[in-house]
Amino acid sequence: MLFPEARRAVEAAAADTPVWAEGHDIDEVRAQAREAAAAEPREDVAEVLDVDADGVPARLYRPEGAAPGVVVHVHGGGFVFNDVDVHDPGARRLANRTGMSVLSVDYRRPPEHRFPAAPDDVSAASGWAQRELGGPVSAHGDSAGANLALVAALRHPGRFAALVLIYPFLDPTAGFDSYDTAADGFDRREAQWYWQQYAARPDDLTHPDLAPLRSDRLGTLPPTLVVTSEHDPLRDEGEELARRLAESGVEVTATRYLGQIHGFWRHHAAFPASESLLRQAAGFLREHC
Numbered sequence: 001m002l003f004p005e006a007r008r009a010v011e012a013a014a015a016d017t018p019v020w021a022e023g024h025d026i027d028e029v030r031a032q033a034r035e036a037a038a039a040e041p042r043e044d045v046a047e048v049l050d051v052d053a054d055g056v057p058a059r060l061y062r063p064e065g066a067a068p069g070v071v072v073h074v075h076g077g078g079f080v081f082n083d084v085d086v087h088d089p090g091a092r093r094l095a096n097r098t099g100m101s102v103l104s105v106d107y108r109r110p111p112e113h114r115f116p117a118a119p120d121d122v123s124a125a126s127g128w129a130q131r132e133l134g135g136p137v138s139a140h141g142d143s144a145g146a147n148l149a150l151v152a153a154l155r156h157p158g159r160f161a162a163l164v165l166i167y168p169f170l171d172p173t174a175g176f177d178s179y180d181t182a183a184d185g186f187d188r189r190e191a192q193w194y195w196q197q198y199a200a201r202p203d204d205l206t207h208p209d210l211a212p213l214r215s216d217r218l219g220t221l222p223p224t225l226v227v228t229s230e231h232d233p234l235r236d237e238g239e240e241l242a243r244r245l246a247e248s249g250v251e252v253t254a255t256r257y258l259g260q261i262h263g264f265w266r267h268h269a270a271f272p273a274s275e276s277l278l279r280q281a282a283g284f285l286r287e288h289c
Contacts, residue, residue, distance in 0.1 A: 002184060002231055003259030005271050010185040010261060019078075020193040026111070030081055037086040040269070045092050053125035053132075057106040059084045060133075061095035068135030069161070069289045070101040072126045072152075076143030076266075078169070078194035079110055079118060090266050094140065097282035100289065102140075103129050107148065114200035115210050122152045126159060136161035136289040138222075140281060142265050143234070144169045144194070150212050150221075150241075157220035162288035164281045166227045166265050168238050169194070170213050172205040176236035184231040186262045191233060213241060219248035225284045226254045227277060232262040253284065 002010065017024045047062040073094060075087040084091070084106040095102040107121035130137045138161050141149035146168035153160045172195040174188045199205050208215040218241075226242040228235045235256070242254035257264070257273055268274035 001259060002261070003273075006184070006231060006259055006261045006264065009264075009267075009270060013185050018190060019080075020189050026080060030083075033077075033082055033086045037089060040089045042089050043092045043096055045095050048092075051103075053103065053105070053128035056121045056125040056128070057084070058125050059088070059091065059104045059106070061091055061102040061104070063095045063099055063101075065099070066095075066101050067099050067286075067289075070103050070129045070133045070135065070137055071095075071098055071285060072122070072129055072137060072139045072149070072160075073102050073104045074107070074122055074139065074141035074145035074148045074152075075104065076141065076145040076166075076169070076263075077109075078190075079144040079198040080194060081109075083109075087266070090268075093268065093278055094282070097278050098285050099282075100285065101133060103133070110197040115198050115204045115207075118148055118198075119151045119155070119209050122148045123155055126152050126156070130159055138162040138164070138285050138289050140164040140166075140285070141168075142166040143262065147212060151209050153221055154212060154215050154217050155209065157217065160222050162222050162285055163224040164227070164284060165224065165238070165241070166277070166281070167229055167232055167234050167262055168226065168241060169234055170211065170241060171237040172199070172211050174233070176233075176240065178236040179233040182231050182235050183233040184261050186233055188233065213237065213244070218244055219250060221245060221248075221250045223251040223284075223288045224253070225281060226252060227265075227281075228254070228256045229260040229262055229264060230256055230258045231260065234262060255280065
């Protein structure tokens with residue numbers, strides 16, 4: 001059953017033009033997201049710097065008395081939407097809850113920059129963080145950002161001390177049952193549109209750097225927290241990832257948030273569970289870093 005706040009969000013989103021429909025404007029939706037984020041309250045963080053992470057724009061957040069290490073945050077948005085400005089309120093909260101520095105990566109997005117631009121940028125920025133910022137490096141991502149964080153860890157075994165993957169977007173085939181049984185506010189057509197924007201050619205859709213469930217290196221991952229939402233078409237692919245990690249001998253924790261929908265983590269004012277998830281993620285990162 002949808003919790004009341006999730007039900008309200010689904011009802012409000014029903015009036016939006018679907019991404020796959022005629023009349024949808026990518027630039028307009030991007031601008032609206034930045035405008036909405038700019039209107040959100042922001043927690044104070046001791047230091048916020050825009051940096052060049054080996055050619056990749058990024059924003060570094062350092063809380064007062066920051067513990068050693070850095071969390072590389074990779075934003076969601078179907079690979080196409082959102083940026084460091086949209087995720088600024090969430091990155092500030094993440095820095096304050098973990099007590100660690102957070103590097104939010106402004107990776108290149110499709111359709112202007114298709115695969116593998118985004119994973120290349122996350123690889124470069126996380127390598128810069130490892131070299132320049134010192135201490136243990138971990139990664140945190142939501143949705144498409146969780147895909148990119150996971151791919152970075154698979155590309156670079158040993159780079160990350162921990163991973164937090166929030167409702168990861170993993171399966172270009174949209175082949176799991178939750179696309180039929182849990183698609184509240186987000187459906188198979190929308191998912192397929194995102195993959196079509198992201199892939200540069202059809203063969204990319206089977207590449208493990210785009211579809212990491214196909215990777216043969218899942219057993220190389222560090223301790224990983226996988227979070228899913230009950231009413232989310234991505235639920236089953238995230239939970240399948242957790243099962244495969246456990247079978248591969250990875251230390252994995254998997255949590256399903258009941259009553260919640262895709263995207264709830266970022267919207268803390270509307271979803272009380274957002275703060276609970278943030279604190280769970282922060283505790284996991286502190287435990288392993």
